[in-house]
Amino acid sequence: MDTNGARLHVTEQGEGHPVIFCHGFPHTWYMWHRQLPAVAAAGYRAIAPDLRGYGKTEVPDGPDAYTNQAVIGDLLGLLDDIGAEKAVFVGLDFGAQLVWELAWRAPERISGIIVLNNPIQPRPPKAPSELWARAAKRHFLHLDYFQKPGVADAELAADPKSFLRRVYYSLSADYHYLDTWQHPAEGTGYLDVLPAAPALPWRWFAESDLDTLAAEFDRTGFTGGLNWYRALDRNWELTADYADAKVTVPTYFMYGDRDPDMEGFSGRDPLGTMQAHVPGLREVTKISDAGHLVQLERTDEVNTLLVAHLRDLLGS
Template identity: 35%
Template structure:
């Protein structure tokens, strides 16, 4: 069952220029809906008509991060769909971390498709959205026919969960995620007017290289005061929307994704060493601290295809950090629409 709040254009307090297409583009309206999925209600935005492309955001964000990509995909003849993931924005937000496993999130993705009467979709994910998009492609290849991962490469389930693997590498006291899993994390993030600009700035390529966020160096953490309220690559209206959203919701839902990862590992032994076989695309920023940790050198296609045999292409974006959708919007949009056209 879905409820429609009507055509909103570039609503939610955002200016008509947010996510604007290049000159000559068609001004396609954006539709906002609340849909009833399997476990709860989710806020969905859509643009365009045609084969579906489902966008999944990460931490700390909302569906609004995808406006530029949605417009580009819609103008290319697709139905672009993004939604506030579980725990974010206007969507279902249980407090229990055990309700944020990949099985729950993939259930949300399938439930949103069902609510919108979409049989299959190409799935696009960034950050935690990429991680769960990958599990969705793995678990439900009947519903997700291709995948694009932004900023997170796919790694099959191994013998131990990712957090334990990092501890075994000696990063138990330094890797950023362990700090985000602590009980006081919500309080440290709570002042959204400070924390959101800090996260956007330090994770991007804007700072000098020696000052950028390093996920394995607590001194270069993401909550350092930012020198600017809005990085020069970010739309002020997007930053304002994100701040106001987290002022209202808090950060518990987003932080629960970190806390739930060991539980996801425990629930997925059947997928040990399983690979993603759908056509795939990997896009990443060369200045992204996470990507530098995952693969200090640029991986070869052969290496990436060990986990995704049908990986079509990887796109390394120079002078771009973690927020590829904004820092390199035109290059990301071109890579996505090229990928879609070749399917």
């Protein structure tokens, strides 16, 4: 699909009102492969794109091509291409940040948003990289490490399957991700801080899942995804006009009780902050025994919530 000047790969199932799933790092559309059939069976058109720099979608050069503003252009182009005025948008990780900003920039194209694990955060007073560099003086922080062009790119691409196994495990409820902060930043790579992962299958993830994801990153490498991190200062600059903006579209939020973003990256009171900045918030659900990849770790619970929220928004 050609949209916004880029070639966008999408996977879809079903017919009806569009529901567009936005993934994070290091993911592809496949992170939603268990949600698409459930949403399609409920009577909606489930669409999961490989976002810019991932999978079979084009990989533009340079971090400036990976701003939320640019990717929102892709999503709005996707809506135009399928002839839809509005969609429900679902986001996790970077996909969540994308959906929050989309709700500021184009609320007229949104029927509702469903966000997993990454609550909205106020615009910080300084560029994000300054804050991360300060934290990295105390301990390793992937947000700072990923700012160095070419460094993490080479480290992670050396063995994508091993890296993905370890990072997915570390983000799950089966490990405490913030233990990676026990390592110093100086002279440390990401693989130095990630735990060894147990053999697959896990209770929520199969060897075939890992093979599917690793095959894509074997082919593309990780630079496209890492450029999303390197574009975060530019996102900060481009959202100056939205510093006091509220999210007024109908919003649903669900999160794993062991999610590291909720614990360590979203401020002291993430739910209170979200309530203050999202007057459209309708429901918040905590999912037990789940980490960052809640849609895989607790597939049935997430799918049940997704369908219930869609019916609340759109009807059967």
